[in-house]
Amino acid sequence: MGISIILGQGYVGLPLAEALSEVGETVFGFDVNQGLVDNLNAGRSHVDDVSHEGVAKMIAAGYRATTDPADIAKADTVVICVPTPLNQSGGPDMSYVESAAALAAANLKPGALVVLESTTYPGTTTNLLRPLLEEGGRVLDKDFHLAFSPERIDPGNQKFNIRNTPKVVGGESPESGRLAVAYYSRFVSQIHQTKGTKEAETAKLLENTYRHVNIALINELAMFCHALDIDVWEVVKAASSKPYGFQAFYPGPGVGGHCIPVDPAYLSFEVKRRLGADFRFIETAMDINSGMPRYVVSRIQAILNREGKPLNGSKVLLLGIIYMPDIADLRESPSLEIFEILIDDGADARFFDPHVATVRVAGDVREREADLQQAIIESDVVVVLQAHSAFNLDAIVNSSKTVFDTRGVLSGANVERL
Ligand SMILES: NC(=O)c1ccc[n+]([C@@H]2O[C@H](COP(=O)([O-])OP(=O)(O)OC[C@H]3O[C@@H](n4cnc5c(N)ncnc54)[C@H](O)[C@@H]3O)[C@@H](O)[C@H]2O)c1
Numbered sequence: 056m057g058i059s060i061i062l063g064q065g066y067v068g069l070p071l072a073e074a075l076s077e078v079g080e081t082v083f084g085f086d087v088n089q090g091l092v093d094n095l096n097a098g099r100s101h102v103d104d105v106s107h108e109g110v111a112k113m114i115a116a117g118y119r120a121t122t123d124p125a126d127i128a129k130a131d132t133v134v135i136c137v138p139t140p141l142n143q144s145g146g147p148d149m150s151y152v153e154s155a156a157a158l159a160a161a162n163l164k165p166g167a168l169v170v171l172e173s174t175t176y177p178g179t180t181t182n183l184l185r186p187l188l189e190e191g192g193r194v195l196d197k198d199f200h201l202a203f204s205p206e207r208i209d210p211g212n213q214k215f216n217i218r219n220t221p222k223v224v225g226g227e228s229p230e231s232g233r234l235a236v237a238y239y240s241r242f243v244s245q246i247h248q249t250k251g252t253k254e255a256e257t258a259k260l261l262e263n264t265y266r267h268v269n270i271a272l273i274n275e276l277a278m279f280c281h282a283l284d285i286d287v288w289e290v291v292k293a294a295s296s297k298p299y300g301f302q303a304f305y306p307g308p309g310v311g312g313h314c315i316p317v318d319p320a321y322l323s324f325e326v327k328r329r330l331g332a333d334f335r336f337i338e339t340a341m342d343i344n345s346g347m348p349r350y351v352v353s354r355i356q357a358i359l360n361r362e363g364k365p366l367n368g369s370k371v372l373l374l375g376i377i378y379m380p381d382i383a384d385l386r387e388s389p390s391l392e393i394f395e396i397l398i399d400d401g402a403d404a405r406f407f408d409p410h411v412a413t414v415r416v417a418g419d420v421r422e423r424e425a426d427l428q429q430a431i432i433e434s435d436v437v438v439v440l441q442a443h444s445a446f447n448l449d450a451i452v453n454s455s456k457t458v459f460d461t462r463g464v465l466s467g468a469n470v471e472r473l
Pocket residue numbers: 062063064065066067068085086087088091136137138139151154155172173174175206207208209210313314
């Protein structure tokens with residue numbers, strides 16, 4: 056068994072640290088956030104997929120969270136799991152990867168394997184990471200090894216986790232690839248090795264672009280179906296009866312999270328930068344999905360209008376403001392934009408989500424409704440933005456004047472679906 060250091064102890068890095076710790080690796084969890092590191096060392100997890108007990112077990116097995124870059128020098132393997140968001144102009148913000156890679160380069164143990172797991176544009180490992188690691192005359196496969204392996208974590212998924220989801224691994228050289236495959240084989244049941252790093256980088260972007268584009272297709276279909284008085288949910292159900300050649304995607308209030316709204320931009324940015332071309336599918340999908348919050352508000356407005364009420368001053372209750380069911384990650388949730396538009400348009404908008412106590416919208420911190428039942432009764436329209444399993448859906452329908460269901464889970468005379 057060896058020593059690993061995981062740079063970044065967030066949604067990706069912490070479950071990885073746990074999986075490694077379980078197979079007997081000594082793991083350091085490095086992060087630049089001192090509060091987070093202190094919490095982890097005190098046995099407190101901030102990630103849905105790792106329990107407090109899980110962190111306690113890791114600590115008992117030798118895990119330690121750290122902010123000290125000197126710990127990098129102790130590790131045989133350095134895995135980089137830092138954020139890759141978009142910058143102000145909508146392009147890749149590589150500053151976290153650059154700073155983590157610079158820390159790795161400055162402290163690397165001779166012969167160590169470095170793996171990048173952060174989602175990124177094709178060519179990052181070769182053109183950004185490798186030169187940083189080669190500084191000072193280090194030579195690939197002599198002084199260090201390098202690979203890219205995208206994370207496929209699906210927060211809240213009860214069936215697939217880091218251990219039983221096949222892992223794509225691409226080496227910067229055959230030797231680096233071999234070492235990286237051996238590393239992940241210790242705790243992942245199936246490895247898919249690519250020819251090189253850029254194929255592995257692009258595979259991750261394809262996976263998330265595929266989801267983004269198909270969600271956009273179904274969202275656009277939903278808008279046309281509504282205008283044509285066709286039940287889109289019935290349409291998807293019917294198409295899903297085909298046992299081959301069709302995968303169901305469902306309409307919704309937009310795309311959220313750290314991956315789906317962000318990753319396709321990494322691909323289209325690189326195509327534009329290197330080839331001067333527009334990735335038209337991605338551009339169109341982004342246009343459709345980013346327009347969904349405004350479309351949802353227009354439907355709320357139409358519902359109120361039918362009842363002779365203006366949006367301005369009406370009581371609108373948003374139920375479930377997280378982009379996925381049963382998790383607590385609010386990042387990039389389209390519900391926040393819906394909330395903001397409603398407030399801007401003068402609605403008396405409130406929210407309830409069992410996983411979120413407060414939220415910052417339109418410059419203010421808003422608390423969730425203290426009494427869900429009371430809030431439902433008092434609202435002119437209740438909007439289901441996320442169907443968390445903690446919700447009693449029948450009770451919501453029975454107590455509401457009108458419900459707008461953006462997830463296709465409710466039915467009843469007072470329910471309108473997206
Ligand atoms: N969350 C997901 O579901 C998911 C799934 C697949 C891939 N990814 C990708 O994995 C990467 C990490 O995402 P995440 O969700 O874990 O992010 P996160 O924000 O949850 O965690 C990242 C952590 O990195 C830390 N950090 C920032 N700069 C650092 C540095 N220089 N050195 C060490 N730590 C640093 C931050 O403090 C934070 O704790 C991203 O590229 C993301 O696109 C995420």
